[in-house]
Amino acid sequence: MLTDLLLAIVHHLLVFILFAILAVELVWMKRELTREGLPRLARLDMIFGIVAGLVLVAGFARVFYGAKGYEYYFASHSFWTKIAAFVAIALLSIYPTLKIIAWSRRAKREPHFVPPAAEIRRARFVMHIEATIFLLIPIFAAAMARGY
16 A cells, blocks of 8 residues: 555656646747757756656556556546547657757857747647646546546
């Protein structure tokens, strides 16, 4: 039981941290994104990816080592919908990540480079979609915990 509790605590904390990182990224990915702000944004985006991986590890540790057992989760439509939402967020996050990498490389080559406003707008739009999908995850988690 203690293992289940600890896994649940770690998993929930990581999910909250992941959402907080996404929120901060949205704030930092602003129209006036400067060349100096790019390294900070790139580091945060890398941390987002690492934390997302840890969320998956903790989540699947709960599936296989938690109190309910993997049979419970694998039979749950809500579980698979939650996983699909997480995968959608991961796939969507590729676009902003690639933009941040491209901007950072270009900023190293060109001292006066500033990311184009249209590209920033598109990346922010994708990040807003990510955040919206993210809000569905606790809904599916609550349904899953109740056997739906």
